[in-house]
Amino acid sequence: MLNVFPLQYNPVTGELAFYSEINVSIQTAVSAESQNAFQKFYRSDKQTSTRLEKLVINTEAINSYPSMDNSRDVDDFEYIIITNSNFLAEMDDFINFKAGQGYHVLAKTTEEIYAEYSGTDIADQIRNFIIDAYQNLGAEYVLLAGDIGIVPHRGFWVDAGGTEDFNMPSDLYYEGLDRVGTGSGPDWNVNSDGKWAETSEADYYAEVHVGRISADNTTELLAAINKQMMYQDSPVIDDLENVVMVGEELNNSPYTYGGDYKDEVVAGGTYNGLTTAGFDANLSVETLYERDGGWSVQTLQNQMSNGINFINHLGHSNTDYNMKFYNNSVNNNTIQNNGINHNFFIIYSQGCLPAAIETNCIAEKFTTIDNGCVVYVGNTRYGWYMPGGTNSSSQEMDRQFWDAIFGEGITQVSAMNNDSKEDGASQCNDPWFRWAYYELIVLGDPSLDIWTATPTDMTVLYQPSISIGTYAIPFQTDVPFARVGLFQNDELIGRAVADEYGDVLLETFEPIITPETISVSIIGHNKTRHLGEIVVVSNEPYVIFESYEVNDVNGNGNNLPDFSEDIALDFTLQNVGNQPANNVTATISSTDEYISITTDTASFGTIDPQNNSIVTDAFEMTLADNIPDQHEIIFDVEASNSTDETWMSYFTMTACAPDFIAGSMLVNDSSGNNNGILDPGETATIIISVENIGHAISPLAVSSLVADNDLITFESTISQLGILGIQGSANAIFEVTADASISLGTQVEFTFNVVAGSYNYFTSFGHPIGLIVEDFETGDFNSYPWEFTGSADWEISAGAYEGDFCAKSGTLGNNANATLRIEVETSADGDLSFYRTVSSEINYDYLQFFIDGAMMDQWSGDVTWDQETYFVTEGSHIFEWRYIKDQAVTGGTDNARVDFIVFPPLGMVFPPIMNVVPGLLNVDIASNQTLEEIIEVSNIGGELLDFTVAVTGAVNWLDVTPDSGSVSSGEMEEITVTFDATGMEEGQYSSGLIFEDGLGGQTIIPVIMNVSGTDAGNNLVPLQTELYGNHPNPFNPTTNISYGLSVDSHVAINIYNIKGQKVRTLINEKQQAGFHNISWKGYDDSNRKTTSGIYFYEMQTRETDYSSIKKMLLLK
Incomplete structure (x- = not known):
């Protein structure tokens, strides 16, 4: 394994190196070891490729591996039982039960193994047998029936920060098979140093799934296997959605509670950098958390006895203590659920040592009494927790175990346990993680499928009868990876696992040669077991559907059943019997709403035994113009002959139609601030990619986009997409504007619609206006x-x-x-x-x-x-x-430090922010004249701005109307400023206007009136040097700084941040006397954008020794 660390810290130099991009090049070459492993352990079946796809990133390489022969025959056994001869004599019922589920079971005694297989010790002999069973018999599941005195364990070595163990029981030894020893010793201890499972010796990925029934005697064995059978085949339905989460106090300095850990398991989400799925919403979850109050063992006993499906626990434990139970309190009197009154349950515990199987541990007690627990998943050594936190290796295993079933669809208990480890296998260089990886074992049937909902009946289609000589029978179900078993004369004659769609072509071990009826058994996750029959036909005709071809010359001519198409079927019937079928007529029918059959009957003449009859354009039909893509239409076929014998069969047809999916909504605001967010007052282009993921070319497609806020306007809500081919795509493009008055952070729901003929696709996008x-x-x-x-x-x-x-x-x-x-x-x-x-x-x-x-x-x-990012609900x-x-x-x-917090849309009321422009009034006026100027007062914040304006000094030549007002968020009001030079002499007059926002803030606008007898010209000079201010303030992104020079001066204006650091020099040069303006666009001296915040600007002149500092606020 290769671990990549993009951050590297040198404690000597104090340097931190960060690699933003790492290119990893891997060159592979065939070696004797890799070729040996490939030939012995690789399987090219669907289950293996699906598992590989979850583990690797270069999934395309899977197709480069040559296919191996994975066909099933009578010599293949996917379920292996290892026990001694004494126990095996008691396991017939269990073996027949697993066979009845569709497993081909091979039971092998330890006595046989020790006689037939070599090894360095008896555990190595057993492992060598499992390797042989995997390579040559198709083994997938291994049940170790007996405690370590019957089936020995392998003790692993781990040193986790000084906590060292040389004998950690780990059934991973029997699961990880493809490690090829390169030293003088055996696999898992190639250097023969007595430290089994050192990092370089381990195989972290399981070839088979192992479970153990850790029974000491036949009484315990029979109790345990009875619970396995009853839980899987006849659960107590009312209890299957009941769950108990158990959390104890782990530490009191700092306080650490198991309940915090369990909350992460139930809720799912991202914690400590790991994202896992939570429990399904249908489950009823009860909690016993010491964090929330004390609870007694009696409380848990009652919950166990009154019906639950599984328990998830974290608390201090020991070999004889777990969940406040001691060994002697685990019995049929204290725990009374017997699988009839209430359901057996599963326990998952992070506690220390409950599954230390080299002792008479408490997990053995739970699983080998008549009542109570059917499967226990737990630790053979210490579990690991984090004082004051939840970031521990055992917690990761726990979360990943339940993520396997609720997030990844892995439903069998040992496969879930292995997945919980393998999802984090790259961390096994960490000894604490490796410790937890090794110690977690399953006490129970490794193939047990955990119920997570009330079971429902499955939909199943298969031929009601077959003829002698048949060896391949198709099955269709609504259950992904359903397991099908066929039995004749109480013997398993064939079995198969369906694909991800629930379909499978089952090939029997041998062609059917006897006429006895075949029994069918089909099982699947959260489904009631299906039991049915197939009749074997002999010495009579039997006519069934064989095949069809689509004739769509009146459609698009692609020989596929497309939407809105008139098609005919070239239809073939087969006589699977051994007598002729004379004058055969067939009628097809369907109850499907998307098909209209216009010609339903055709004549096929006489069909000889084991022969076919083909009729061109036998049946005609029309597919609806809104049939969903890949919709499966089921047709019944009724065939009859001249003697009124009738045979029923069926066939299915998969329709082709367009199907649309939209990508993410992209906001192109390059004409604005180019931050990818639609901001108040901004116009942007919204781009939504649309793809036809269906199996037919679409009609002409048109898209539309609307918003649930009237302050969002569109140039047009319609965007033409055209005709989209299969896997074709087009961009829907809309010009949109957010009104300047819309509140920052407003969440807008955009509804997107695609219409193509009778096909409608809807989706929506939530988008905040600004951040x-x-x-x-x-x-x-x-x-x-x-x-x-x-x-x-x-x-x-x-x-x-x-x-x-x-x-x-x-x-x-x-x-x-x-x-x-x-x-x-x-x-x-x-x-x-x-x-x-x-x-x-x-x-x-x-x-x-x-x-x-x-x-x-x-x-x-x-x-x-x-x-860090967290989803927050409204409220x-x-x-x-x-x-x-x-x-x-x-x-x-x-x-600790925290920065750049982005809130979800807030109902928080933002205060008003007053903005007054222009920031200086400098007018020229002739004597005895009047003049009006306009000042704009706007509210660029929230709420309502109540402002007042007053004239500074006792002047009678300046007036404002109105002198107060109220401005809503995003609105503006004009103030009329009147200059009256009646009776005034030539000269310069100055005053000011003080605007107050009612919240303690004010803006002062300098006012200068230049009175002349004639045209005053443009070369006025202020009476004194002064820095007037900036406008607008606050601003984004540009503000203008106004100042006046009474004499020619060398002027310097510098911008400083709140820490006093100079950000930019705006000017540093000699200027003439007069009124001046200079702009700042928010960039520093390196031409980089500055962040929002408070800034100070200072003006200094040499000739008049003038200095003044003012404050401004940059908002982004």
Whole structure:
């Protein structure tokens, strides 16, 4: 295995290397070892290729492997039982049960194995037999029937940080078969050092699925196998959707609860960098969590006895203690579910040592009494948990076990256990992970299919009769990977596993040569077992459907049944009997709503035994113009002869039609700020790719796009797609504008529709208008209603992920915490994301993130900046970032940082923001004249802006109308400024207008009136040097800075961030006296965009020794 680390830290130099892109080139070559492994262990069946596709990225290479002969015959046995002769005598019922499910079972005694196979010891002999069974007999499942005194275990070695074990029981030894020894010793210990399963000696991927019935005597054996049979064949239906999650207190410093671990299992999601599926919604989940209150063993006993399907547990355990049970309390009196009154159940436990099978462990007790537990999945040694957190190897196995069934469709218990390991096999260099990998075993039937819902009847189609000599029988079901078994005279004569669609052509071990009726058994996940019969026909005619071909000369001529097409069938019947069928007539029928049969009867004449009769254009029909693609139409065929003998058969037809799927919605706002988000006031192009994934060319297709918000407008809601060929695609393109008044973060639902003839495709896309971001670039916590709790407040700090500032946890002592929290009202479902970094004492001090009091994840040690994202539903929520310290020791810089928080759509009310333009009024006016100018007051924030305006100084030549007003978000109001030079002498007059926003903020607009007897010209000079201000303020992306020079001066204007660092020099040169403006577009001296936040601009002149500093706010 190769592990790739894109981040590398050198603790000596303090350098951190990051590789944003790594190209890995792998060259393969045939070797004797690889060729040996390929020839002995590779299978080219569907199950193997499906499993491979989940494990590798270059799935196309699978097709380059030569096909192996995977056909099943009478000498193949996929289910192997290993036990001693004494136990085998008691297992006939179980062997017949598994055969009845469609498994070909081979039972092999240990006495036979020891006599027939060599090995370094008896465990090696058994493994060599399993290898032989896998290579030559098609073995898939291995049941070890007996405890280690009957079927020995192999003890593995692991050293996990000083916790060392030389004898860890692991049935992986019997599962991983393709390890080729290259040293002097056997597989799994090639260097003969006594340390079995060192990293370089291990085979982490199982060839077979192993389970064990760890019984000491025949009484325990019979109790265990009875539960296996009853659970699988006759469950108590009412209990199958009942689940109990059991979590105990694991640690009190810091407090650590099993309930937190179990919550991750039930809910599913992304925790500690791992994404797994949660439980299906139909399951009824009860919890016994010490986190939420105490519970007794009696409470759990009652739940077990009253009917559950499985238990998932985490708590301290031992060889004789688990879930508050001791060995002596596990009996038929305390646990009373007997499979008739209530269902047997499955236990999965992360506890330490319950399955230590070299002892009389408690897992053996649970599985070998008459009542209670049918399968136990647990640890033979210590389970691993994380104090104060949930990031542990045992937790990963647990989550992946249930992800196998609820996320990947793997439903058999040992396959689930193996998948839970193999999903993380690349981590096996970590000894703690390898420890958990080795120790998890299954006590029960490895092929047991776990119920997850009330079973339903399956839909099954197969021939009601066959003729002597038949060897291949097609089956169609609605169950992926259904298992079919055929029996004649109580003997298994053939079996097969369906494909992912539920279909299979079953080939019998030998052609059918006797006339006895064949019994059919079909099983599948969450399905009632189907039992049926097939009649074997002899010494009479028997006419059935054989084949058809489509004649669509009146359609598109592709010989396929396409939508809206008139077709005829060239139809073939076969006489599978051994007597002639005279004057045969056949009639077809179907109850399918998408087919109209216009000619349903045809004559086929006399059909000799084992011969066919073909009639051209025998039947005619019309397919509906809205038939779904790949819709399967079932036809019944009734054939009869001149003596009124009637035979029934069926056939199916798969229709071809267009089928559309849309890709993601792309926003091209290159004419705006080019951030891929539709922002308020922005016009953008929306592009949606549409593909025809169906099996027929589409009619002319037209798409439309509408929004659920009136402030979103379209140039046109229609986009033509044209005719889409099979696998063809086209882009739907729409020009869209978001009104400037739409609130930032508003979630807009876009509904997309494709219409092509009678086919309609709908989907929707949620898109926020702008991003609601807290990046702390204001240099404070005032942008949102932040709160602090705990022993210290959070602080604004440098070292940000983005921009200049981030939030950092305050300085803490021991046993303390600092919490940054915010209460919000989300107006729609959406994602909350943020970046975080931690530098702390590993595994003791943590940054934890909570939503509504529930911890989502935690981080400890030296954790670099990375983004976390969580789905949040509409409604009220509390988000908390908490840095906690334990009772001693400090590690790293002992703090956590958070930055660039993107909120989901918020119902939070944003304050109004006043913007006044222009930022300076400088007018020329003749004496005894009046003049009017306009100032615009706009609200670029939220809510309602209530403003006032007043004239500075006692002047009578300046007036404003109105002097107050209210402006809604995104709106603007004009203020008329009147200049009156009546009776005024030539000269320059100055004043100002003070605009106040009612929230303590104000904007001052300098006003200069230049009075002249004649035309004042354009060469006016202010009476004094002054920095007037910038407008607009706040701004995005450009603001204009206005200033006046009373004499020719050398002027310098510099921009500084909130830390006092110079960002840009706007001007540094000699300028003439007069009024001036200069623009800043938000770029620094390196021509890089600056982040949003507070900035200061300073003006200095040499000649007048003038200096002034003002503040401005850049919003993005």
